[in-house]
Amino acid sequence: MTRTDITFRSGSGTIAAWLYRPAGAEGERRPIVVLAHGLGGVKEERLDAFAERFAAAGYACLVFDYRHFGASGGEPRQLLDIGRQLEDWRSAVAFARTLDGVDPDRVVVWGTSFGGGHSIVTAADDPRIAAAIAQCPFTDGLASSFTIPPLTSLRLTAVALRDAVGGLLGRAPVTVPSYGAPGTVALMTSPDSASGIEGLLPADGGREIRKDIVARFALQIIRHFPGRRIKDVHAPLFLAIAEKDTVAPAGRTQRYAAQAPNAEIKLYDAGHFDIYVGDDFERNVADQLDFLARHVPVA
Incomplete structure (x- = not known):
């Protein structure tokens, strides 16, 4: 396979991406998997591991x-706006459909964690999507907010309000860590968050x-319910659910999944961050490849 650094436009900004092309694809129009990460994640945090397996297949x-x-691109840095991220998904799908050697009617959307919710919404909004994969997906802002201790939630809200007011007054953004130890002011503070996220970071x-x-993103998350759109996804949908998930509660996702017209659900005896690495990754990616082979075959 080959991997190329490319860019494309989204709104008024520029998106950086990796394009993987499988070996032996010359002269063929192949299906394409569009992948993006979760809350504050970037492509170097184990998305290459998934893309390499898909490209090898x-x-x-x-x-x-x-x-x-x-x-x-985009200023200010580290701004997570749900509407803009969904626009980036639409732009990525539209760009993928224009690529040489790609079948525009066999686009698969793949999202993980917060991006798993985005892949659900994208597939619900675009009936042309061939299939969707949502891995340990964020589906319910209220349920995820309840995983944060009340005192931490209050402190986080205070910082978010200060940042939101400062933004209206033209001040520089105030940031918070995306993860931290239990009791710290961060967006993810479950006992496994620090070790889990640091385990995704590349050694180099x-x-x-x-x-x-x-x-200010903390004021958006509690009002975001992508799981409600699962019922509108008519393409084949694969849901990889970690039963010990301390970030995106598995029970709420399973209740939403029961409304899906065409979903396959795989439960893993694992935590939110486990299915990116080790044996849990191997089981997870094997199940995803099996799903793709049945619903969006290469041939």
Whole structure:
């Protein structure tokens, strides 16, 4: 396979991405998997591991960073805006359909964690999507907010309000860590968050990846319910649910999944961050490849 650094436009900004092309694809139009990360994540945090497996199986892959994060453009840095990220998904799908050697009617959307919710919404809004994969997906802002201790939630809200008011007054953004130890002011503070996220960072250059987010985002998350759109996804949908998930509660996702017209659900005896690495990754990616082979075959 080959991997190329490319860019494309989204709104008024530029998206940085990796394009994977499978070996032996010359003269063929292959399906393509469009991948993006979760809350504050960038493509270097194990998305290459998934894309390499998909490309080895014959799929083209487009792996992108949201605007304001990673190698993509956008100011201020580390701004997570749900509407803009969904616009980036639409732009990535539209761009993927224009690529040489890609079948525009066999585009698969793949999202993980917060991006898993985005892949659900994108597939619900675009009936042309061939299939969707949502891995340990964020589906319910209220349920995820209840995983944060009340005192931490109050302190986080205070910082978010200060940032939101400062933004209206033209002040520089206030950021908060995307993760931290239990009891700290951060967006993810479950006991496994710090070790889990740090386990996704690449050994080479991982310390250079910013892991903070503009604080006003905390005011959006509680009002975001992508799981409600599962019922509108008519393409084949694969839901990889971690039963020990301390970030995106599995029970709420399973209740939403029961409304899906065409979903396959795989439960893993694992935590939110486990299915990116080790044996849990191997089981998870094997199940995803089986799903793709049945619903969006390469041939």
